Amino acid sequence: MKKGQRPPLGAFWAAFAAALACAAWPLLAPAPKTEFALAEAARLPVLEGGRVKPLDSFARNALLLIRGTQSLPDGRREMSATEWLLEAMFKPEAADTKKIFVIDDPDVLGLLGLQQSERRFAYWQLEGKRDEVGQQAQRAEKVESSRRSRFQNAVISLSRRLDLYEQVKNTIMVSGSSDPVQELAMFSEALPGALRAVHSPKAASVQDRAAMKALAELLERYRFLARAAAFRPLAPREGEPDDAWKSIGEAILQPNGRPPHPGLEAYAVMARAFRLGDASAFSSAVNEHLGWLASERPADARKARQEVLFNTAQPFISGMALYVAALLAVFAWWGTRRPWVAGAANGLFAGAVVVHTVGLVARVWLQGRPPVTNLYSSAVFVGWVAALLGLFAERIHRKGFAVAGGALLGFCTLLIAQHLSASGDTMEMMRAVLDSNFWLGTHVVTVTIGYGSTFLAGALGITWVLRRHFVSDPDPETTKALVSLAYGIVAFALLFSFIGTTLGGIWADQSWGRFWGWDPKENGALLIVLWNAFILHARFAGYARERGVMLMTVVGNIVTSLSWFGVNMLGIGLHSYGFMDKAFYWLLAFGVSQLLLVWLGFLPPRFWAVETD
Amino acid sequence: MRPNDVPLRRVTDFLSSMKLTLACLGLLMILVLACTLLQVPLGTHIAVERTIRSFLVWYTPDWSPVRLPVFPGGGLVGGVLLLNLLFAQFLKLERSRRKAGLWLAHLGLALLFIGEFSTALFQVESQMPVEVGQTKNYSEDTRQMELAVVDVTDPGKDTVTSIPESFLRPGAVIETPSLPFKLAVKRWYDNSDLGMRKPTDPPSEATAGVGPNLSISEAPIVTSDDAQNAAAALIEPVSGRDGLGTYWVSNALGAPQGFVREGRTWRLVLRPRRYYLPFSVTLKEFKHDIYPGTDIPKNFSSLVRLNDPSAGEDRDALIYMNHPLRYGGKTFYQASFGQNDQLSVFQVVRNPGWLIPYLSCILVALGLLLHFGTKLAVSLRKAA
Numbered sequence: 001m002k003k004g005q006r007p008p009l010g011a012f013w014a015a016f017a018a019a020l021a022c023a024a025w026p027l028l029a030p031a032p033k034t035e036f037a038l039a040e041a042a043r044l045p046v047l048e049g050g051r052v053k054p055l056d057s058f059a060r061n062a063l064l065l066i067r068g069t070q071s072l073p074d075g076r077r078e079m080s081a082t083e084w085l086l087e088a089m090f091k092p093e094a095a096d097t098k099k100i101f102v103i104d105d106p107d108v109l110g111l112l113g114l115q116q117s118e119r120r121f122a123y124w125q126l127e128g129k130r131d132e133v134g135q136q137a138q139r140a141e142k143v144e145s146s147r148r149s150r151f152q153n154a155v156i157s158l159s160r161r162l163d164l165y166e167q168v169k170n171t172i173m174v175s176g177s178s179d180p181v182q183e184l185a186m187f188s189e190a191l192p193g194a195l196r197a198v199h200s201p202k203a204a205s206v207q208d209r210a211a212m213k214a215l216a217e218l219l220e221r222y223r224f225l226a227r228a229a230a231f232r233p234l235a236p237r238e239g240e241p242d243d244a245w246k247s248i249g250e251a252i253l254q255p256n257g258r259p260p261h262p263g264l265e266a267y268a269v270m271a272r273a274f275r276l277g278d279a280s281a282f283s284s285a286v287n288e289h290l291g292w293l294a295s296e297r298p299a300d301a302r303k304a305r306q307e308v309l310f311n312t313a314q315p316f317i318s319g320m321a322l323y324v325a326a327l328l329a330v331f332a333w334w335g336t337r338r339p340w341v342a343g344a345a346n347g348l349f350a351g352a353v354v355v356h357t358v359g360l361v362a363r364v365w366l367q368g369r370p371p372v373t374n375l376y377s378s379a380v381f382v383g384w385v386a387a388l389l390g391l392f393a394e395r396i397h398r399k400g401f402a403v404a405g406g407a408l409l410g411f412c413t414l415l416i417a418q419h420l421s422a423s424g425d426t427m428e429m430m431r432a433v434l435d436s437n438f439w440l441g442t443h444v445v446t447v448t449i450g451y452g453s454t455f456l457a458g459a460l461g462i463t464w465v466l467r468r469h470f471v472s473d474p475d476p477e478t479t480k481a482l483v484s485l486a487y488g489i490v491a492f493a494l495l496f497s498f499i500g501t502t503l504g505g506i507w508a509d510q511s512w513g514r515f516w517g518w519d520p521k522e523n524g525a526l527l528i529v530l531w532n533a534f535i536l537h538a539r540f541a542g543y544a545r546e547r548g549v550m551l552m553t554v555v556g557n558i559v560t561s562l563s564w565f566g567v568n569m570l571g572i573g574l575h576s577y578g579f580m581d582k583a584f585y586w587l588l589a590f591g592v593s594q595l596l597l598v599w600l601g602f603l604p605p606r607f608w609a610v611e612t613d
Numbered sequence: 614m615r616p617n618d619v620p621l622r623r624v625t626d627f628l629s630s631m632k633l634t635l636a637c638l639g640l641l642m643i644l645v646l647a648c649t650l651l652q653v654p655l656g657t658h659i660a661v662e663r664t665i666r667s668f669l670v671w672y673t674p675d676w677s678p679v680r681l682p683v684f685p686g687g688g689l690v691g692g693v694l695l696l697n698l699l700f701a702q703f704l705k706l707e708r709s710r711r712k713a714g715l716w717l718a719h720l721g722l723a724l725l726f727i728g729e730f731s732t733a734l735f736q737v738e739s740q741m742p743v744e745v746g747q748t749k750n751y752s753e754d755t756r757q758m759e760l761a762v763v764d765v766t767d768p769g770k771d772t773v774t775s776i777p778e779s780f781l782r783p784g785a786v787i788e789t790p791s792l793p794f795k796l797a798v799k800r801w802y803d804n805s806d807l808g809m810r811k812p813t814d815p816p817s818e819a820t821a822g823v824g825p826n827l828s829i830s831e832a833p834i835v836t837s838d839d840a841q842n843a844a845a846a847l848i849e850p851v852s853g854r855d856g857l858g859t860y861w862v863s864n865a866l867g868a869p870q871g872f873v874r875e876g877r878t879w880r881l882v883l884r885p886r887r888y889y890l891p892f893s894v895t896l897k898e899f900k901h902d903i904y905p906g907t908d909i910p911k912n913f914s915s916l917v918r919l920n921d922p923s924a925g926e927d928r929d930a931l932i933y934m935n936h937p938l939r940y941g942g943k944t945f946y947q948a949s950f951g952q953n954d955q956l957s958v959f960q961v962v963r964n965p966g967w968l969i970p971y972l973s974c975i976l977v978a979l980g981l982l983l984h985f986g987t988k989l990a991v992s993l994r995k996a997a
Contacts, residue, residue: 047905047906048906049904049906049907049909050903050904050905050906050907050909050911051904231906232905232906243904243905244905245905245906396992396993428909429904429907429909429911431909431910436934436935439935484992488988488989488992491985491988492985494981495978495981495982495985498977498978498981499974499978499981502725502970502973502974502977502978503974505970505974506970506971506974507935509967509970509971510935510936510937511934511935511937511946512946512948512960513738513937513944513946513948513960513961513962513964514732514736514738514962514964515728515732515967515970516729516732516970517657518645518648518649518652518657518660518661518665519657520649520652523645523646523648523649524649526645527642527645527646530638530641530642530645531642533638534635534638534639534642537631537634537635537638538635540631541631541632541634541635543631543632543635567649570649570650570652570653
């Protein structure tokens with residue numbers, strides 16, 4: 001295909017529409033028929049981790065932490081996270097038999113006396129050794145995190161997951177109570193008399209003393225509930241501050257002279273109905289409570305509904321699939337050289353970028369924050385920048401390189417994000433010093449754009465290396481286009497990483513009193529700036545030409561990955577908000593792979609083909 | 614003789630060459646990487662001092678009695694890069710509108726370097742811990758010690774003579790007009806292990822104060838950012854030929870020590886170096902908010918009363934995250950807290966050049982935007 005020749009528009013739009021339709025499928029597909037009103041229950045707002053979220057989000061995160069997935073197989077059907085959560089809260093004896101605890105470490109399995117034949121175990125299989133796991137974890141916690149052995153890390157992880165599961169079981173009712181509705185009724189009936197007996201023991205009647213005795217056991221259980229709850233399900237009522245969400249136990253123990261919270265009754269009825277398998281009673285309790293929430297806390301109810309929609313759509317998963325499809329289509333185009341394949345590749349890629357964008361915007365909307373707030377969101381954003389830049393860069397030369405680079409990066413970064421999300425809520429609250437939308441929106445966003453564009457330049461460098469060895473007669477014009485594209489993107493990357501880095505300095509001057517503190521993360525950003533400046537100056541002076549520039553962009557991948565993830569692994573400094581040690585080996589492997597590519601770039605073109613001739 | 618052979622010309626050619634630029638950029642990258650990695654064992658402060666804020670990086674191998682320079686330090690590389698930038702700029706780069714963006718960017722960059730040099734030279738960082746209700750008119754540098762000799766005879770007013778750490782070398786005899794006696798320094802430890810003296814321990818070298826009951830030995834210096842050295846000095850005040858007792862002083866000792874001489878009462882204290890302010894700060898209230906149901910901090914803020922009689926200022930100020938108080942050439946930041954939220958710690962920074970980076974960032978950003986913007990416009994026009 002000649003330069004500037006536009007691919008046919010028909011193929012482009014057809015592929016684009018198909019991509020969007022695929023992404024919208026999870027929303028449009030009819031929900032699987034369930035007996036219980038699970039879809040409605042998923043929308044119940046609760047407070048956890050400092051923010052209001054739907055039960056669905058809590059359930060997905062909890063299951064992701066415990067099992068590493070967002071749903072679990074139950075016989076022949078798939079059980080949703082919400083259904084699992086309801087079961088764990090209301091019917092723990094059934095949930096205890098679900099194999100949800102992933103245990104890979106052979107030493108931990110040995111500690112539990114379990115065979116290594118399986119990966120996943122049910123709570124009842126671990127219950128007998130629960131105390132032992134807790135003690136081992138406590139011992140391991142005392143060891144500095146960087147010096148812990150694999151066993152110690154694994155036992156801490158298992159203990160935390162068991163804690164979470166036990167908290168879930170004791171959030172709405174004490175695990176194992178048979179009829180929470182009756183208990184609640186008993187409690188409210190006995191309370192006034194018991195209070196009289198407590199406040200004036202001498203004047204108390206016989207009935208009052210009996211009430212006090214009956215209450216003592218219940219009180220103990222509710223105190224336990226107030227302590228153990230995994231989240232706070234009861235919304236603040238009129239006249240209470242917005243963050244005054246309460247756990248079941250707290251609401252019962254501190255009525256503050258008001259009538260009981262309507263949610264107490266609602267959750268108790270839900271629990272009983274779920275236990276008894278009474279689907280209609282369950283549905284009416286859920287719907288009634290949702291109705292109360294919609295009138296009392298309309299904003300929270302709406303937010304929760306929207307977040308469930310976002311959770312169901314999973315735009316980043318569909319985006320990942322579409323990026324792969326676009327990448328394959330570009331390869332097909334290069335193989336066949338047919339214009340309509342080019343159109344389809346561009347259409348798929350544009351669709352993927354749109355889906356990615358929608359997901360990103362939805363997160364910004366839901367969280368009320370700029371797009372980058374933690375390591376997870378930085379991965380999502382880096383990929384988005386690279387893909388968007390690729391989409392625009394493709395319009396200049398129309399050779400497919402920008403699409404291929406953008407799609408590859410979009411896919412890889414979303415995959416990284418997917419792995420990072422396994423560590424908990426991705427919309428977590430911001431620590432005090434980071435709680436500044438202005439700086440998150442300026443410094444963090446620009447510096448992340450710098451990461452994304454440096455990676456895109458690196459992806460073009462990789463394309464150049466591969467093309468050198470796999471294309472038998474590369475035409476010089478195309479090569480020139482690739483090089484000038486990479487150069488332009490390096491310049492773009494320098495601009496944004498410099499502005500981002502210095503804006504970070506200004507933020508630091510505002511919050512810590514020095515513009516530049518040589519903190520690891522600051523140094524990482526500086527390395528990217530220096531490296532991009534190095535490339536541009538080397539090219540300007542003529543020391544680096546085509547090969548030099550392209551191979552240096554590949555090295556840029558290493559520099560950027562070190563700055564993005566590597567410095568967080570040092571576990572020191574003011575930016576160590578995203579500590580992760582497992583990823584170290586992946587980072588190492590990535591660095592080695594990039595060095596191999598550089599080495600490959602130094603070898604004569606198609607050296608292997610020459611040898612076999 | 615061709616112009617190239619003139620020695621001066623050779624020097625300027627070298628200083629303005631792009632090879633030198635690339636060499637400096639490369640060296641700087643290595644330094645920055647080394648500085649980052651060294652922070653793990655050494656802590657930020659020492660790592661930066663040894664790599665970035667020095668002209669040469671020194672290393673003492675196990676077999677060598679002397680330390681060897683192994684790498685150019687940040688001061689050297691930065692200085693050469695600055696020279697290179699200026700020479701290249703004024704000798705080589707054409708003065709045309711086409712290059713206006715590069716001019717702006719490079720001048721901004723030069724300013725950034727100058728700003729960092731000025732920070733290295735003039736910036737003074739210290740801390741000010743204040744309890745709720747307490748008024749303070751000084752901040753402290755916990756990385757440097759001073760020996761304070763305080764005349765506490767007059768209950769209304771203490772007269773302080775402070776001797777910086779650098780004078781406290783073993784064998785030194787300190788004389789100053791403000792003290793009617795000399796101070797003989799017998800020992801100095803940058804860090805020490807302090808303990809109560811057991812009956813089996815050798816006798817203490819101190820003869821007065823709390824020293825005779827203590828056992829003090831030298832310990833290796835700790836450098837990590839959250840550790841504090843327990844410096845110790847053995848001091849003997851001497852008046853004429855009379856010794857006034859030998860004292861162990863340390864910043865880790867709380868008990869007051871001192872002596873009475875000629876009707877005046879003196880105290881000896883080794884303490885973090887103090888910077889007195891011409892105004893005072895009173896902590897009225899400290900707030901530490903968390904997100905409900907978590908222990909994630911949401912906000913820290915300190916309400917202080919600023920009182921400066923000489924400037925006629927007496928007002929409240931709120932210091933919180935990302936919003937420091939700038940007053941009297943110093944900036945007060947919310948840095949830490951403690952004692953069950955009854956203590957607030959401010960970072961106090963004096964940096965006369967704090968505005969330079971702001972200015973240079975704007976210059977570089979504008980310059981790069983202009984330069985790359987023009988280039989992009991050209992290439993888009995070509996592609997169209």
